[in-house]
Amino acid sequence: MSAGGLLKSTKLTLCSLQSAKAAASQCRAFTTQLTEQQKEIQALARNFSKENLKPQASQLDIKARFPFDLIKKLTKLGLMGACVDSEYGGLGLDYLSLALAVEEISRGCASTGMILSIHNFLYANLVNETGTEEQKQLFLKNYTAGSIGCFALSEPDAGSDVANIRTTARRDGDHWVLNGKKSWVTSAIEGHATAVFATFDPELRHKGLACFLVPLDAEGVFRGNKEPLIGVRAATACDLTLEDVRVPATSLVGEAGEGFKIAMAQLDQGRIGIAAHAVGIAQAALDTAINYAKERVAFSKNLTRLPSVKDRLTDMCILVETARMLTYRAATDVSTKNSSMAKYVAGRNAAAVADHCVQILGGRGLSTNYDAERHFRDARGTQIYGGVTDIQKRLVGHFLLKEHDAL
Numbered sequence: 001m002s003a004g005g006l007l008k009s010t011k012l013t014l015c016s017l018q019s020a021k022a023a024a025s026q027c028r029a030f031t032t033q034l035t036e037q038q039k040e041i042q043a044l045a046r047n048f049s050k051e052n053l054k055p056q057a058s059q060l061d062i063k064a065r066f067p068f069d070l071i072k073k074l075t076k077l078g079l080m081g082a083c084v085d086s087e088y089g090g091l092g093l094d095y096l097s098l099a100l101a102v103e104e105i106s107r108g109c110a111s112t113g114m115i116l117s118i119h120n121f122l123y124a125n126l127v128n129e130t131g132t133e134e135q136k137q138l139f140l141k142n143y144t145a146g147s148i149g150c151f152a153l154s155e156p157d158a159g160s161d162v163a164n165i166r167t168t169a170r171r172d173g174d175h176w177v178l179n180g181k182k183s184w185v186t187s188a189i190e191g192h193a194t195a196v197f198a199t200f201d202p203e204l205r206h207k208g209l210a211c212f213l214v215p216l217d218a219e220g221v222f223r224g225n226k227e228p229l230i231g232v233r234a235a236t237a238c239d240l241t242l243e244d245v246r247v248p249a250t251s252l253v254g255e256a257g258e259g260f261k262i263a264m265a266q267l268d269q270g271r272i273g274i275a276a277h278a279v280g281i282a283q284a285a286l287d288t289a290i291n292y293a294k295e296r297v298a299f300s301k302n303l304t305r306l307p308s309v310k311d312r313l314t315d316m317c318i319l320v321e322t323a324r325m326l327t328y329r330a331a332t333d334v335s336t337k338n339s340s341m342a343k344y345v346a347g348r349n350a351a352a353v354a355d356h357c358v359q360i361l362g363g364r365g366l367s368t369n370y371d372a373e374r375h376f377r378d379a380r381g382t383q384i385y386g387g388v389t390d391i392q393k394r395l396v397g398h399f400l401l402k403e404h405d406a407l
Contacts, residue, residue: 032325032328034096034100037093037097038094038096038097038100041082041093041097041100041101042100042101042104044077044101045079045100045101045103045104045105046104046107048073048074048077048104048105048108049104049105049107049108049109050108052070052073052108053070053105053108053109053112054108054109056070056109057108057109057110057111057371057374058371058374060109060111060112060233060234061111061233061234061374062233062368063234064226064228064233064234065234066189066190066234066235066236067109067111067112067115067234068190070109070112071112071115071116071148072146074105074112074116075144075145075146078090078091078144079091079101079105079116079120080116080119080120080124080143080144080146080148081120081124081143081144081145082097082098082101082120083095083097083098083120083124083125083128084124084125084128084140084144085128088128088136088140088141088144089141089144089145090124090128090144094331094332095269095272095331095332095334096328096331096332098120098121098273098276098331099272099273099275099276099327099328099331100276101116102116102117102120102273102276102277102280103276103277103279103280103283103324103327104280105280106276106277106278106279106280106281106284107280107281107283107284107287108280108284109234110231110232110277110280110281110284110374110375110378111232111233111234111235111378112234112235113277113280113281114186114232114235114277115148115186115187115235117270117273117274117276117277118150118151118186118187118270118273119143119148119149119150119187120273121266121269121270121272121273122149122150122151122195122266122267122269122270122273123143123149123150123151123193123194123195124140124143124144124149125266125269126151126195126253126262126266127139127140127143127149127195127213127253128140130253130254130262131213131253132250134250135213135250135251135253138213139193139213142192143192143193147191147192147193148187148190148191148192149187149191149192149193149194149195150185150186150187150188150191150193150194150195150216151185151186151194151195151266151270152182152185152188152194152195152196152197152214152240153165153182153195153197153263153267154182154183154184154185155167155180155181155182155183156181156183159183159388160387160388160391162197162206162209162260162263162264163205163206163209163260164205165180165197165198165199165209166180166199166202167179167180167181167182167196167197167198167199167242168180168198168199168200168202169198169199169200169210169212169256170200171200171249172246174248174249175246175247175248175249176210176212176246176247176248176249176251176252177244177245177246178196178198178212178214178220178242178244178245178246178247179242179243179244179245180198180241180242181239181240181241181242182196182239182240182241182242183239184227184237184239184385185237185238185239185240186235186236186237186385187235187236187237188216188223188236188237188238188240189223189226189236189238190236191216192215192216192217193213193214193215193216194213194214194216194240195211195212195213195214195253195266196211196212196213196214196240196242197209197210197211197212197259197262197263198210198212198259199259200256200257204257206260207257207260208257209257209258209259209260209263210252210253210255210256210257210258210259211252211253211254211258211259211262211263212247212251212252212253213247213251213253214242214245214247214251216240218245218246218247219245219246220242220243220244220245220246221240221241221242221245222240222241222242222243223238223239223240224238224239224240224241225238225239226238229381230377230380230381231374231377231378231379231380231381232378232381233377264336267339267386267387268334268335268336268339269334269339270386270387271330271339271340271342271343271386271387271392272327272330272331272334272339272342272343273386274343274346274347274382274385274386274387275323275326275327275330275339275342275343275345275346275347276327276331276346277382278323278343278346278347278349278350278379278382279320279323279324279327279346279350281350281354281375281378281379281382282316282319282320282323282346282349282350282353282354282379283320284371284375285316285350285353285354285356285357285372285375285376285379286313286316286317286320286353286357288357288361288370288371288372288375289312289313289316289356289357289360289361289372290304290313292360292361292364292370292372293309293313293360303360309360312356312359312360313356313360315352315356316353316356316357319349319352319353320349320353322345322349323342323345323346323349323350326338326341326342326345326346327342327346329342330342335399336395336399337395337396337399337400337403340387340392340393340395340396340399341392341396343382343386343387343389343392344389344392344393344396346382347379347382347383347389347392348383348389350379350382351379351380351382351383353379354372354375354376354378354379354380355376357372357375357376358372358373358376360372
């Protein structure tokens with residue numbers, strides 16, 4: 001080929017590559033650039049957090065007091081129905097906008113962020129996306145206007161092993177009768193309804209599961225005592241006991257046998273919420289450490305000028321940003337692999353950042369008069385609730401190998 005022909009061929013190849021890159025850029029699902037609407041939601045939540053949550057967070061934690069007034073204010077802002085369709089009182093936002101709100105609210109008060117996350121990602125979004133029109137009228141409209149929703153999946157012997165659920169569902173004419181016990185149900189003490197997962201045939205394992213919407217004041221529903229927790233102490237969790245609870249057949253979400261699929265799809269969302277929650281806690285710990293280091297003097301200089309402290313702050317920043325990017329990616333490209341990666345990294349990073357924060361504050365980091373120890377306690381739970389990190393790592397590995405036909 002002549003030099004001229006080679007040059008022409010090379011130009012065509014370059015043009016083709018540039019066109020391909022442009023096309024890929026236009027259809028890309030994830031970008032670090034937030035939309036104007038997402039920035040507005042982020043600013044709204046950040047301002048609310050700064051003005052309403054941060055001043056109260058310590059006392060809410062010490063007294064383990066559910067933040068009723070703050071939840072009412074979040075309801076008025078529309079954030080208790082962030083992704084719900086407008087016809088049911090929601091804002092109709094995307095998952096990333098909700099994740100941004102959860103992050104900023106958790107930055108101010110981890111407990112309030114936890115309540116916001118569970119109510120939206122695991123309850124309201126489930127009903128909005130999967131429920132019938134009748135279910136939305138009964139179990140969604142009021143839940144963007146003040147009522148709180150819950151998610152009852154775990155049991156004393158079925159946490160990560162969802163297929164081992166032993167709560168039973170028996171068909172009786174136009175009703176289902178539910179019996180069993182659920183554990184660690186967030187907000188159940190204050191809540192008004194919950195999604196309950198039960199088996200209509202234990203021999204079928206995961207194929208025998210079904211999902212029901214159950215009012216928490218229904219006859220036969222008994223709420224246990226509040227669990228004393230080391231972190232997110234203003235949020236609540238308790239057992240739920242179901243004794244011959246009769247619910248109409250119309251309370252069944254989807255079809256009998258689709259419960260496992262519904263639960264897994266919702267947990268993909270729930271992990272995004274917990275990841276965002278963890279990022280907010282980590283950012284709060286970084287804020288606390290920087291503010292302290294700027295003021296504290298040692299060896300005749302501010303801590304920020306000491307190489308060891310500067311290195312810790314740098315590590316904290318990298319850990320926060322890494323978790324944040326994975327969380328944003330998961331919120332814009334929802335999959336089990338992405339949400340598990342986000343939760344795995346965000347939970348581990350939050351714990352590491354909070355540990356650095358305590359270390360930078362030294363003796364004050366151990367005192368309940370400072371925020372560092374609260375961030376440390378709050379961060380630890382993000383590696384457990386919503387799916388333990390061990391399981392998240394296994395899920396990432398499974399789907400990684402599946403993508404490469406290597407199972």
